[in-house]
Amino acid sequence: MCVRVFANISAARGWHLPLLSSSFWGGQASDSARVALKLGNCVAARWKSSLIRPHVTIVATATRSQESNPSQAIFFSDAGLNRAAEMRVDKTKLSEAFDSPEALVVPLVDAKNLVKGGKSVLVEASALRLTNADHESAGFPVFLGLSNSTKAPVFAVNLEKVPSSAGEERPAWEDGGEWIDLRRYGSQLQPSDAGLLAYARGMLEWQTRNRHCGRCGGRMIAKDGGHSLHCSLDSCKHSAYPRLDPAVIMLVACGNYVLLGRQSRWNPGRYSLLAGFVEIGETFEMSVAREVKEESGIEIDQTSVSYIASQPWPFPSSLMVGFSASAKKNKCDPYSPESEDNNAVAVSPDKLIVVDELRALPQTSADELELEDARWVHKDLLRWVLKGNPLPHSVEFSIPGSYAIANIILSRWTESKREDSMWAGDDVISADIDEGVFEYVLMCLSDDKGREKLIVRGNSKLAYHSDILTAAQEEVKDMGLQVSQLGGGRIDHNVKERKLHVYSSSQAFGLANHSVTCAILRQWYPFHSITLAWG
Ligand SMILES: [Zn+2]
CATH class of the missing domain: 3.50.20.20 (Janus/Ocnus)
Incomplete structure (x- = not known):
């Protein structure tokens, strides 16, 4: 889908956008680029020099086959791009790419992404070059990669503000669009759009938090297509690179029960898998064991920890790493002979059905600082909820939607080893x-x-x-x-x-x-x- 919109140039008044000069890609912003120009003058000058391109293209990101199978898509993970990392160090190629008529920009304002009709909005880079801003107050553009579908170069640019107040005119490329907080509304987007916006937001937020050198406080300058920042003071030369905060999220099972927890600020009845940040000096396995013990009092068998899937969570910079683990064997035996006596029923003279016994599960004790509650929930109830069926009378219970890795991990668990046994x-x-x-x-x-x-x-x-x-x-x-x-x-x-x-x-x-x-x-x-x- 491609919608071409003719822009009203005067509509750009009030906007402060970075001027992207060729020298920018070399890592040193030119003096002119650092000076915020009066937009009217800038626009007039460009009219005279015929450089202006009074139109923008709003491009919906390409639809890919995975969207037909959303249960397998990891939300926020697929930007639909070839990251083309080799181009980041090639200043000439980057400059040519940004100046090309195909170049597209994912705009970000105040950590918000622009969407229109439920789709991400990409703006022609040339449309943004109409205006200027000081690099110290705006962000450096980031080269995200080449579109898988069109091969167009795609960039992310941090703009200074949204002209949202009454009476303020908006640029044509923003018409009909809406600035959203991806964390709150991202789940309403297609996975491919959410992936692109998450990548852009994660990179630009990292830049925003690193405007000044962590060692000397000097101003940081971007290199490598915005993928590295370097202190502008020769006496320092400190460098910063995008950092991720790994967090573990784990499915702790005991027979057909899974350990879930809830935080007091969540909606009533909302439960999810336990999760927490990895600490320095820990393996993932150690982190899983520590977090489960801290939050629920449950001890797990560290040798049972195995990787399932991961999810970028750029709010601001997490990587959720999903694992499964078993509660310690001696404390987890829902099929013990004692419980079988009480929890078996003969359905025919030679056939017993044994029902999982909750009393045989390890006792949970939620850490009140982190969780309001931690408890065991049965696989059948989860499967029922995941199918969207109405809940049993008077039960208030929900889990995160399919955009969250918790949902994907729980779905895989409830359907595991069931292909032959579904009825x-x-x-x-x-x-x-x-x-x-x-x-x-x-x-x-x-x-x-x-x-x-x-x-x-x-x-x-x-x-x-x-x-x-x-x-x-x-x-x-x-x-x-x-x-x-x-x-x-x-x-x-x-x-x-x-x-x-x-x-x-x-x-x-x-x-x-x-x-x-x-x-x-x-x-x-x-x-x-x-x-x-x-x-
Ligand atoms: Zn420094």
Whole structure:
């Protein structure tokens, strides 16, 4: 998509943009470049010299095949560019590239990116050269690379301000655009656009934080197409390069449960994987173990730490490195013989189904300084949420969207080793219960191929256990699934206090294994306190 817009030159008034002279690429800004010129004079002079190009092109970044498979795309990672690092050191090539009519610029103002209609806006470099600014108050342009689709050279430029106040005119290339904080709104962009804007923002923010020499306080000058900064004082010659802050983010599993945490400032019910910055002198494995222990009190087996994926997080300069790890073996055994006694139910004379038992999981203790809560959440609930299904009655729970690496890591985990085992029963929620006091039935859901799982159903509008069984059979009939009863009882569900109590029995179906029912309820109600009584 390519939209050509004719600019109104006077609309550029009030803007302060860097003047990019050829000498700039040599690492020394010329005196003229450092002097902010009156824009009116500048524009008039350029009219006379016929250098002006009164038009801009707004170019949507190329659509790539990965967008058809967004579940695999790591957000903020793909700028759609060949970084062409060899060009950074070639002053002549850089200068020619910026002066070429194809050159495009990703503008940044006050750490905000420009988007239009949900797409990133690239401006013809020639349009920005109409105006001037002092390099000390604006940023140095950064050579980002060559567009994969058009081969056009793409740069990033830090502009001085957004003319947003009333009455102030805007340049034509900005018309209809919106300056956004990529951190807050980036998830609404296509992954390819978000990747380009993140790269531009990360580089320019690094420059902004390094305007002055960290050793002597002198002014820093850019070289290498904006990819290095050097102290302007000969007596110092300190250099600075873009730095990343590595942070680990980890999926700590114990059987079919994963350890999640939440910060108090997040929306109610929002949980995510634990994460933290790597400290000096640590390996990734050590960092994963330390952060998990600090934040949740859980000890992990360091030999179980393995890499999954990474994500640039340029807010301002993190690289999220994703790992999986297991809680220490002796503290993580949801299938222990003791729990099997209480959490197995015979679905046929020769077949037992064992349900994960939460009580066998290591006890979490959230570090109040970092997390408001840390707890184990079952794989089935996560898979349900990731599919966008409605949550069980009275459960408030969400995870970050698909733009975040936490979502990608959790998605891969919930779907791992499942290609052969997926069946229609996956789309049937295991626990579907009402609020208040009601009869319930424990049932076995199965298909013709012998695949099965346990489900719990309870409804205050259905007075008899047999009615609940009939309703469940109706629920799955069209999916080619069958339901058989494994006993019943009663549930008292106090939504306000987040309490579930399982007790009593069914005259028609007999006594259900309440501890199995409780184990299923725990998978779907991670925030409830759940108790049982026999009889
Ligand atoms: Zn210095």
